[in-house]
Amino acid sequence: MLLYVDAQYVSPYAMSAFVALHEKEVPFRMQAVDLRNGQNREPEYATISLTQRVPTLVHGDFALSESSAIAEYLHETLPGNPLYPSDPRSRAKARQVQAWLRSDLMPIRQERSTEVVFYGCVREPLSAAAHTAAEKLFAVVSALLPTGSENLFGAWCIADVDLALMLNRLVMHGDSVPKHLASYAQRQWERPSVQLWVQQPRHPL
Numbered sequence: 001m002l003l004y005v006d007a008q009y010v011s012p013y014a015m016s017a018f019v020a021l022h023e024k025e026v027p028f029r030m031q032a033v034d035l036r037n038g039q040n041r042e043p044e045y046a047t048i049s050l051t052q053r054v055p056t057l058v059h060g061d062f063a064l065s066e067s068s069a070i071a072e073y074l075h076e077t078l079p080g081n082p083l084y085p086s087d088p089r090s091r092a093k094a095r096q097v098q099a100w101l102r103s104d105l106m107p108i109r110q111e112r113s114t115e116v117v118f119y120g121c122v123r124e125p126l127s128a129a130a131h132t133a134a135e136k137l138f139a140v141v142s143a144l145l146p147t148g149s150e151n152l153f154g155a156w157c158i159a160d161v162d163l164a165l166m167l168n169r170l171v172m173h174g175d176s177v178p179k180h181l182a183s184y185a186q187r188q189w190e191r192p193s194v195q196l197w198v199q200q201p202r203h204p205l
Contacts, residue, residue, distance in 0.1 A: 001028035002028065002029050004058075006033060011114070021074065022192075023158070026080070068095070097162065098162055105137055116172055117168050118202060156191070164194075
């Protein structure tokens with residue numbers, strides 16, 4: 001398998017696919033795509049990646065883009081550790097979390113980019129819109145996360161990693177985050193597959 005990722009190793013979606021592959025314990029290679037210079041729009045990559053984005057997974061003669069689609073494909077086709085809950089309703093909830101994180105909370109994504117997480121960049125205080133988005137994030141996680149639980153749906157799933165990264169945009173910047181949610185995000189961050197991504201060598205910005 002070959003996984004195309006961003007050259008800076010800051011894409012939350014590339015990270016999600018990377019973690020999913022490691023959790024499945026399948027060998028794979030990585031190839032970096034320089035998004036800043038538009039390499040993803042060049043014909044060579046565009047013929048591989050339908051959406052011209054990262055991540056893109058190549059498995060033999062099959063290519064697939066979009067991280068949640070990649071995770072579902074790996075979950076459904078490969079043996080080994082599951083990436084989603086076994087219970088259909090919990091599995092649907094996990095997919096709901098992934099879809100929500102990719103389509104909402106834009107003020108947080110804009111004001112606390114993943115450069116905050118992986119490069120330690122410091123930004124301006126959160127705007128009113130970002131504070132509102134953060135409160136929504138905290139309310140959703142608090143509703144989903146059972147008291148005292150390390151994971152959203154009992155056993156770990158890939159949605160835990162995606163959600164922890166969203167929380168860590170705030171935690172790692174020093175923004176105010178409820179203690180139990182910050183602790184949840186930290187536990188997810190310590191997962192070996194996540195740390196493998198965190199420790200990737202990164203070029204200076």
